[in-house]
Amino acid sequence: MSKVTVVGAGNVGATCANVLVTRNVADEVVLIDIKEGLSEGKAMDIMQTANLLHVNTHMTGVTNDYEKTKDSDIVVITSGIPRKPGMTREELIGVNAGIVKSVMENVLKYSKNPIIICVANPMDTLTYLIHKTSGLPKNRIIGMGGALDSSRFKYFLSLALNANPNEIEGMVIGGHGDTTMIPLVRYAAYRGVPATEFLPKEQLEKVAADTMVGGATLTSLLGTSAWMAPGAAAAELVRAVLHDEKRVIPCSALVEGEYGESDICIGVPCLLGRNGIEKIVELSLNEEEKALFKKSAEAVRKTNGALAAAL
Numbered sequence: 001m002s003k004v005t006v007v008g009a010g011n012v013g014a015t016c017a018n019v020l021v022t023r024n025v026a027d028e029v030v031l032i033d034i035k036e037g038l039s040e041g042k043a044m045d046i047m048q049t050a051n052l053l054h055v056n057t058h059m060t061g062v063t064n065d066y067e068k069t070k071d072s073d074i075v076v077i078t079s080g081i082p083r084k085p086g087m088t089r090e091e092l093i094g095v096n097a098g099i100v101k102s103v104m105e106n107v108l109k110y111s112k113n114p115i116i117i118c119v120a121n122p123m124d125t126l127t128y129l130i131h132k133t134s135g136l137p138k139n140r141i142i143g144m145g146g147a148l149d150s151s152r153f154k155y156f157l158s159l160a161l162n163a164n165p166n167e168i169e170g171m172v173i174g175g176h177g178d179t180t181m182i183p184l185v186r187y188a189a190y191r192g193v194p195a196t197e198f199l200p201k202e203q204l205e206k207v208a209a210d211t212m213v214g215g216a217t218l219t220s221l222l223g224t225s226a227w228m229a230p231g232a233a234a235a236e237l238v239r240a241v242l243h244d245e246k247r248v249i250p251c252s253a254l255v256e257g258e259y260g261e262s263d264i265c266i267g268v269p270c271l272l273g274r275n276g277i278e279k280i281v282e283l284s285l286n287e288e289e290k291a292l293f294k295k296s297a298e299a300v301r302k303t304n305g306a307l308a309a310a311l
């Protein structure tokens with residue numbers, strides 16, 4: 001029996017839970033929030049799709065009762081405020097660091113060795129906070145950013161190529177920030193053929209730029225940050241781990257020398273399986289990509305430096 005807890009029943013948490021349930025990813029899903037009745041309502045609404053969508057997963061919603069999350073295999077942390085138009089993700093640290101820290105304390109009272117997937121922003125820094133405070137081994141702490149950013153990259157590439165996003169390969173590494181993420185244009189491909197064969201440099205640069213501000217663009221359109229693709233991306237990580245898929249997906253991971261960095265969590269390609277991050281895959285980067293990665297790491301490190309004041 002597999003059990004997944006999703007903390008935060010807002011836009012991203014409820015969407016993630018909905019994908020987990022309606023795609024039968026786990027046997028049991030628990031949705032938990034501090035807002036009285038919210039998780040119960042969302043769980044009831046989702047479970048009322050069960051016979052329409054042929055669902056086998058069982059889902060419950062609870063208000064702040066962590067005992068119900070007991071023995072979770074995976075805990076997805078979406079509790080935290082989202083940004084509003086004009087804000088950066090980094091500005092959320094003051095509120096969200098405290099939320100994530102207290103949520104983790106509650107989670108660990110009832111689940112001894114869960115795999116954590118951190119979604120709340122600023123995600124790389126909050127993933128690092130979990131490393132610093134939880135005592136969990138590094139392979140069990142995963143930050144969700146690159147899965148989403150890569151999906152957006154493939155979407156923008158599909159528009160430029162007038163192609164199906166499912167036939168496109170593409171990966172975004174680095175920090176999950178408007179200026180820190182690194183769409184790896186050189187590695188992008190359509191049906192195995194490098195995208196550079198199909199699109200001129202300027203168009204590829206625009207695809208990369210649109211990807212980087214993908215979250216900000218949606219925030220200004222929606223008035224709050226996105227949730228459909230973020231919820232699906234978090235569920236995708238759950239599936240890769242729970243089903244031991246051994247897929248390489250970029251995630252925020254604690255680096256210890258990989259890509260020339262240490263003591264930060266940052267987006268790198270990760271082999272995901274039942275033990276969480278089973279390996280960090282080191283791609284060979286050219287000088288320009290290495291410089292971008294270094295700059296990205298410096299920015300993430302700077303946000304990490306604001307953690308102490310935020311707690």
Ligand SMILES: NC(=O)C1=CN([C@@H]2O[C@H](COP(=O)(O)OP(=O)(O)OC[C@H]3O[C@@H](n4cnc5c(N)ncnc54)[C@H](O)[C@@H]3O)[C@@H](O)[C@H]2O)C=CC1
Nearest residue numbers: 008010011012033034079080081082119120121123144230
């Ligand atoms: N890493 C990524 O790629 C993405 C990250 N995000 C981040 O995810 C977070 C959630 O975004 P949304 O769902 O849109 O926000 P939301 O406001 O719709 O939902 C957040 C939920 O967290 C709950 N919450 C707050 N404190 C809590 C606590 N101590 N315990 C349990 N629940 C608590 C709130 O009651 C609310 O229901 C934000 O920080 C956002 O920036 C959003 C999209 C993508």
Ligand SMILES: O=C([O-])CC(=O)C(=O)O
Nearest residue numbers: 083089215216219225226
């Ligand atoms: O843009 C935001 O603040 C939420 C997020 O991380 C994303 O959608 O990429």
